[in-house]
Amino acid sequence: MSVFFAACSTTPTTTSTLDQARGDFAAAQSNPRVAASAPVEFKAAADALDRANAAAAKKESLNDIDKLAYIAKQKIATAQEIAKQKQAEADVANAGRQRDEIRLEARTAEANQARSAADKARMSAEEAKAQADAARLQAEAATNSARDEQAKSAALQQQLNDLQAKQTDRGLVITLSDVLFNVDRAELSAEGMRTAQKMADVLLQEPQSAVLIEGFTDSTGTSAHNMELSQRRAESVRNALIGLGVKSDKIATRGYGEAYPVAANTDAGSRQLNRRVEIVLSQNGAPIANRR
Incomplete structure (x- = not known):
């Protein structure tokens, strides 16, 4: 019996709430976004879990351990929720930036198309002017030639x-x-x-x-x-x-x-x-x- 009590005295005390808190913390710890997006809340959760683990190590009453584990569990949930919110906000902001980029690209494409159309119109106008000038010069040359021929004939x-x-x-x-x-x-x-x-x-x-x-x-x-x-x-x-x-x-x-x-x-x-x-x-x- 003395051996049994001795063995029981070395077994850490825990509760299901503490086990859940530890699992939740491990999950949060494996997600780098939680520590990055909610560093203050994540540290508060880690400190709360440390207090619960310390109470369990000291074999304090299960009620006290449960209370501390619950607090740690809530703080972990808070850190995870804040991380989710900030991630959602970042996603919304990123979506807005992507939308703005798409709009900017669309406006740029429209501007480029308008510029290209203007360039084509300008080139067409220049070509038409060149053709008109060539036709005018040809007509003048023909008129001069006809006049010269008439003068020569006369x-x-x-x-x-x-x-x-x-x-x-x-x-x-x-x-x-x-x-x-x-x-x-x-x-x-x-x-x-x-x-x-x-x-x-x-x-x-x-x-x-x-x-x-x-x-x-x-x-x-x-x-x-x-x-x-x-x-x-x-x-x-x-x-x-x-x-x-x-x-x-x-x-x-x-x-x-x-x-x-x-x-x-x-x-x-x-x-x-x-x-x-x-x-x-x-x-x-x-x-x-x-x-x-």
Whole structure:
């Protein structure tokens, strides 16, 4: 019996309430949020549990131990509840921050979309302006080109008028009288060279036109002499035009002598009309038809 009482005297005294308090404390202690969120309350709970454990170790009355254990249990519950509240508050705050971040991201995305739309609109406006400017410049260029062409055409027509050009079924025909040559000679006179210059100015503006230079004489003299003189005069005009910049491959010559008179050879005036050089310009590069 003395051994039994001795054994009983070393067994710590406890109660179900104390055991529950110890379990609750262990659970709270394993949750780092309790100590972090309610440090004061958690320490108060630990101190209360220490007092209950101390009372149990001293084998105080079960009623006193229960009271101390209950107090510890309540303080542990308080610490856990405060930790839960603070965690809930933190969750609410975090949710609010996340909501604010989402709203901010949405507003940022809207602003970016608006900026992108504005940039696209600006680029479209700039492109439209560039196209309008290009169209305006093109229209101005076309107008200037048309004006230049009209001016060139008018100038060309004036030059042709000055040369007394005539439209025929073979093309434009310009007649050079024999006064542009010395008597019975093929060399162009100074006046003949000035006329050749006018002719070259016309031909240089019509690079596609083919040119045929035809020489004619009156009926005086032998046929052989007249044929040779008409050819030499046609060649003289050709050489003058080439020297003034007209391409040689565009110019052909032909001497007809006394053939194809334009007036009777009965007097000096009519014979002078027959002594001539005719320059035929094709139209649009078409070949020049032979004389009929």
